[in-house]
Amino acid sequence: MNYVIGIDLGTSAVKALLVNRNGQVVKEASRPYPVMHEKTGYSEQNPEDWVTGTYEALQELTSSLTGDEKIDGISFSGQMHGLVMIDHDGAVIRPAILWNDTRTTLECREIVEVLGQDQLLALTKNPALEGFTLPKMLWVKKHEPENWGRLSQFMLPKDYVRYRMTGEVAMDLSDAAGTLLLNVEKGKWSKEVLRTFQIEETHCPPLLFSTDEAGLLLPEVVALTGLQADTKVYAGGADNACGAIGSSVLNEGMSMCSIGTSGVVLSYEDRGDLDFNGKVHYFNHGVPGAYYTMGVTLAAGDSLSWYKRNFAPELSFETLIEEAAKTPAGAEGLLFTPYISGERTPHSDAVIRGSFIGMDQRHSRGHFTRAVLEGITFSLYESIHIFREGGKKIDRIVSIGGGAKSDFWLQLQADIFNAEIVKLNSEQGPGMGAAMIAAVGSGWFTHLNECAKRFLNEEKVYVPNMENKESYKNLFYIYQQVYNQTKELSRMLNDSKERVVK
Incomplete structure (x- = not known):
């Protein structure tokens, strides 16, 4: 029996789904984690909590598998916009600033004033809102210059979890679109936005499609989760994109x-x-x-x-x-x-x-x-x-x-x-969408429409x-x-x- 796993990294908990070839959720496991509200409008999480919760949920799914059962692939859905900063050693610099953090009103005004509303919409298709990632980056740059100086790569939440599992840095287009740094129509990091706000393109992860393979599991992750070493890992998508796929x-x-x-x-x-x-x-x-x-x-x-x-x-x-x-x-x-x-x-x-x-x-x-x-x-x-x-x-x-x-x-x-x-x-939404991405990536289906006909x-x-x-x-x-x-x-x-x- 072959399976895929969809991991949905939400705001309050991570949920992992074990899904068979007919789209049936055979088993699911979840782990909650806290949100920190240091001040009014602040919303942060410790990325290590995501990793620990994900590993524990995966271990619960794999613990009941028998020798003739195999997980072909895993993929991810994740809360959007959250800023994760890592240094040159791969260590997290500060707690992640989440999508529902509203401290960045002044930074949003700065983006519009410096770049111009028309140019911003032409490049990124979206207005400057507190929830997006670029305003969070500008806030850290302004208020925590020492932390900004340590930045090697920024990531979004699910991409950090995947990085911890594979050691490979990457971001899919559907999540990158919510950063306010992507030229949405061209599917590339916007050199104009990066240059305007003096952000190095090297800080931005390589871009993938959701169904692209995104690395191999690290040996220590295999030991901690019970996954097989040859389990394929796929990029995944933003929670709303995965919710759309799963619907x-x-x-x-x-x-x-x-x-x-x-x-x-x-x-x-x-x-x-x-x-x-x-x-x-x-x-x-x-x-x-x-x-x-x-x-x-x-x-x-x-x-x-x-x-x-x-x-x-x-x-x-x-x-x-x-x-x-x-x-x-x-x-x-x-x-x-x-x-x-x-x-x-x-x-x-x-x-x-x-x-x-x-x-x-x-x-x-x-x-x-x-x-x-x-x-x-x-x-x-x-x-x-x-x-x-x-x-x-x-x-x-x-x-x-x-x-x-x-x-x-x-x-x-x-x-x-x-x-x-x-x-x-199925009401699994984003988690099911992530599982469908893994199913298509693993070759069960040629495209997502074909998968949807079987799964939904x-x-x-x-x-x-x-x-x-x-x-x-x-x-x-x-x-x-x-x-x-x-x-x-x-x-x-x-x-x-x-x-x-x-």
Whole structure:
């Protein structure tokens, strides 16, 4: 029996999937690790925690294999944008600065002022946002010059784990596209951006396609993980690119909604020369030669987790959602905006904060829960709205992640998005995408589309409820007004908070 392994390096845990030739997940293992928040807006992790967790998860998968079972290949999906810095000896210089770290607002302004917004979008297809890697590099360069002086290579999270397993430095295009250093259309490091900000190209890893082989396992890794020495290692991709692969978003016209800590709406593109004027992200896909456009809600599932943790810690998510389902669409006039960590699409605002609006005495916990679910989904719909305004037809969306575990939330997506929502037989998303990359790299299939036909099947399709669809269409217009009505208040509150702290 032959297998492949998909490793998904997330923000809160690493998960490893053991997958057979039919796409069945035979076994899975995960290991959590902490996030460090030294100051407001800071979000960091110790890269060694990723390595330890990955090795332990792999050991758990391989411990039950028999002599006639073989792992042909492994590949990776990883959280995007995180800055890992290593020195000439391969040692980590400082903790990794993560995608949801928002300390770099001034650096983002500097990028736009020095390079120019038009030139930035022409080269990288994306605006300067706090989450991207280049602003983090400029922050370290400015605030930690000694650390910057030690830099030999920068990496992204999954690439560091792969480096530790193979000793080879590399980065795939789909993850490199999220650094703000890549010429997305050409698939090469942008010499203009590097020269403008005085970053040596030698600091940037060699670039690979997701299905390219990326080195051999080191002997000590074989001993620690139980993997066979001849197991092939493939480059892998950014978590959203792998999520798209694991959701069969592999052809023009296909889209995906992923609700995890953050939320993503992603649509396949077969051209790299389109112009969305920076309103949505535009990245290289894990499919060689392809691209995808993407909008992000920073606190999607995280908003629901925050709400439950603080207001209903004794209840299960299932109970909360059951209560929400008993309240009318629109939560009888109660709106929630999920800006508790700032927002990415379409506002790119690190200071905006969330709100409940419309509260009155008739509102129960069920109303509040429904408002949270609807607010998260409205935020995701902002991206779909932009795609449609740009001429894209979006009428069928694959849903993965936490939002795909609830029939109620899946129907809510269908109603608000005004599209058919597809639930797959596998909800593994990025981890499955990584396994599919390993399967194609190992020669099981000639391309990812062929693999998807074997690995992925539709389980259920949710169609819009016509009455709810009209209600949400009107409510979405009101939702869109909340940002403009509250952004100045959020800034005033932020300034007030900082004065109190000082």
